[in-house]
Amino acid sequence: MATAVKVTVVYYSATGHVTDIAREIADTAEKASAEVRLRRVAELAPQEVIASQPAWAANVAATAGIPLATVEDVVWADAVLMGSPTRFGNIAAQLKQFLDTLGGAWKRGELADKIYSGFTSTGSPHGGNESTLLALMHSFHHFGGIVVAPGFTHPDKFVDGNPYGTAHHDAGGTVPVGDVTRNAARVQTERVVRLAKALTAATL
């Protein structure tokens, strides 16, 4: 019997939009028969700042049961999907902090030859979703990763229109993750799992 491909979903989210995408990705990967680890990265913001923003506090409470990401979660995986809200056109510091813990694994060559793919959420439709996804890819290239972007490989991609990865825009926190974003996440994940299966079959 073929071994299930191993997928790790690593994300940061303050107010929950990226959490929703991460959960959709994890569910889709499981439905595609992958073994999945859903992991959030550690929060860096002070507790009083979080508590002063209801959406942020609600997301922290709702995701308390999701384990914190470790270096081993990335080393373990055949495919890694990473997500972050857009912060000034870039990834959030919390995810960057986690990326910076990967130096030892990188040096040992343990991050190479895996599939990597990214997802994000922005406040506005042109607020930097593409630059955030491309910023994630900077690190993926350093890892020696195989970057799998969704491209326009499925009819749904002509609806959300982002070939670099799944990107929601929340219109200033007023638009929850809906069908367009969920469909994009499913297309991206199914492609990642399919190619991870091919890659692991080729290298076993």
Ligand SMILES: Cc1cc2nc3c(=O)[nH]c(=O)nc-3n(C[C@H](O)[C@H](O)[C@H](O)COP(=O)(O)O)c2cc1C
């Ligand atoms: C400090 C900060 C910087 C942000 N920078 C951008 C930005 O450059 N472009 C944008 O469209 N939205 C920006 N946003 C909005 C978030 O990217 C957006 O609300 C996102 O959906 C939040 O995801 P989350 O709910 O998973 O935390 C910023 C938000 C914060 C708090």
